[in-house]
Amino acid sequence: MAPGELPRKVASPTLTVLLCLGLCWGLWDQAQTDRLIVPLETLNTSRDSSNKAGFSITSMSSHNVGKYQCAYQIGEILSQPSDLLPLVMTGQHEAPSLSANPGPVVALGGNVSLSCSSSWPRGSFRLLKEREADVPQHLEWMFRRERGQGIFHVDPVNTSHAGTYRCYVSPQSYLDSWSHPSDPLHLQVTGVYKAPSLSAMPGSLVLSGDNLTLQCHSETGFDRFALTKDEKLRAPQHLEGQPSPNFFLGPVSHTHGGQYRCYCGHKNSSTWSAPSAPLGVLITGIYEKPSLSARPGTSVKNMTLQCRSEIWFDTFYLSKEGSLAPPQVLHLQDRAIPYQVNFTLSPMTSDLEGTYQCYSSNSNSSYLLSQPSDPLELLISVSNSQDYTMENLIRLGISALILMVLGVLLFQARHRQGRPQDAAGTYT
Numbered sequence: 001m002a003p004g005e006l007p008r009k010v011a012s013p014t015l016t017v018l019l020c021l022g023l024c025w026g027l028w029d030q031a032q033t034d035r036l037i038v039p040l041e042t043l044n045t046s047r048d049s050s051n052k053a054g055f056s057i058t059s060m061s062s063h064n065v066g067k068y069q070c071a072y073q074i075g076e077i078l079s080q081p082s083d084l085l086p087l088v089m090t091g092q093h094e095a096p097s098l099s100a101n102p103g104p105v106v107a108l109g110g111n112v113s114l115s116c117s118s119s120w121p122r123g124s125f126r127l128l129k130e131r132e133a134d135v136p137q138h139l140e141w142m143f144r145r146e147r148g149q150g151i152f153h154v155d156p157v158n159t160s161h162a163g164t165y166r167c168y169v170s171p172q173s174y175l176d177s178w179s180h181p182s183d184p185l186h187l188q189v190t191g192v193y194k195a196p197s198l199s200a201m202p203g204s205l206v207l208s209g210d211n212l213t214l215q216c217h218s219e220t221g222f223d224r225f226a227l228t229k230d231e232k233l234r235a236p237q238h239l240e241g242q243p244s245p246n247f248f249l250g251p252v253s254h255t256h257g258g259q260y261r262c263y264c265g266h267k268n269s270s271t272w273s274a275p276s277a278p279l280g281v282l283i284t285g286i287y288e289k290p291s292l293s294a295r296p297g298t299s300v301k302n303m304t305l306q307c308r309s310e311i312w313f314d315t316f317y318l319s320k321e322g323s324l325a326p327p328q329v330l331h332l333q334d335r336a337i338p339y340q341v342n343f344t345l346s347p348m349t350s351d352l353e354g355t356y357q358c359y360s361s362n363s364n365s366s367y368l369l370s371q372p373s374d375p376l377e378l379l380i381s382v383s384n385s386q387d388y389t390m391e392n393l394i395r396l397g398i399s400a401l402i403l404m405v406l407g408v409l410l411f412q413a414r415h416r417q418g419r420p421q422d423a424a425g426t427y428t
Contacts, residue, residue, distance in 0.1 A: 024257035044311040065089050065176035085374035093179035098167045100185060111155035118148050123171040125150030130164040156325055162189040162270035188239050193273035198262045205319055205327060208285040211250025216262035226263045239263060239272060257367030258281040287370035292358045302346035307358035309339045315363050316342045321355040353380050
């Protein structure tokens with residue numbers, strides 16, 4: 001190759017974390033201005049030794065930041081340079097904060113915004129997802145309430161958005177010098193799998209001080225389960241998983257009353273099932289007990305159980321011993337003393353037999369109930385609970401049929417007795 005002659009070029013290599021493909025290597029620094037690249041280092045390798053070469057930076061400093069390219073040379077043939085690889089240095093400034101709105105747990109197809117905030121006067125925000133090869137997202141500075149803020153909108157959310165995020169801030173004059181990373185934000189996506197079911201053992205009506213276990217029932221194949229409380233009021237702030245579907249909550253206190261849901265998922269994943277149907281856990285024994293009594297119903301086909309309290313309560317519950325169904329709930333209509341409600345039981349069949357108790361509560365703390373009333377055993381009398389009209393008609397029909405058969409038999413008997421007499425008169 002003649003002096004001053006540029007070498008012939010071949011296909012460009014790939015530069016990843018300061019590694020590129022080839023045999024005779026060169027590394028260049030691409031300055032921010034549009035000027036020629038400057039060779040930094042050359043590394044010779046044998047043709048059959050490797051198709052990679054490493055250029056090491058033993059001590060990172062601000063002089064090493066910038067955009068890098070690499071190329072390889074075989075004899076007099078020089079490859080095209082690789083794509084630019086930006087190299088930045090972190091840990092130079094105070095870490096920003098990263099938050100999610102409305103929260104870090106979002107349903108599949110929903111919307112969420114990741115907000116990076118810093119008190120730094122001017123610069124840029126960078127959002128980076130861990131374990132991803134994508135280039136960090138970049139936003140220019142915005143001022144909100146005397147703080148710089150960059151808002152990254154994620155919508156609609158899909159499974160690829162689940163994962164761990166951090167954000168950085170870089171000053172306007174040093175865009176390759178980034179701050180310390182923010183605390184990690186774990187974005188979790190729900191609704192990816194079928195919803196499980198949630199049940200309470202021994203039941204959702206629990207005396208304060210007793211043990212309670214909530215069981216999350218799902219299809220096979222899931223090894224991670226999460227439990228949340230009071231999602232009706234707000235989106236879950238986080239999902240903490242455990243390998244077992246059984247959540248032991250006892251011995252319970254007034255803080256355990258509320259509405260629960262559970263999720264199932266896979267280990268080391270940020271995707272979850274849809275939430276289970278809500279399960280209300282009622283804690284009893286908090287207030288003085290009411291009284292329970294039976295009253296005649298408006299007809300023979302129903303009965304009324306009256307729950308009564310001398311202390312003001314506006315919500316009353318009726319439960320049947322051994323029943324898996326949730327307690328019946330009635331709200332107070334008449335504020336006159338005594339405070340009472342009437343639970344109507346209908347139709348009066350043997351299924352209603354059993355032992356009943358009632359509880360009182362306030363609507364502003366509806367999951368905290370009084371002590372149970374004294375038990376009331378209800379026995380259903382068969383004679384009072386069934387309508388015998390049809391049975392009586394059937395009996396009358398059978399009786400009429402029997403009388404008809406007897407009449408026919410009597411008629412035939414008389415007819416046979418008359419025949420011998422007729423025959424005797426003929427021979428005379």
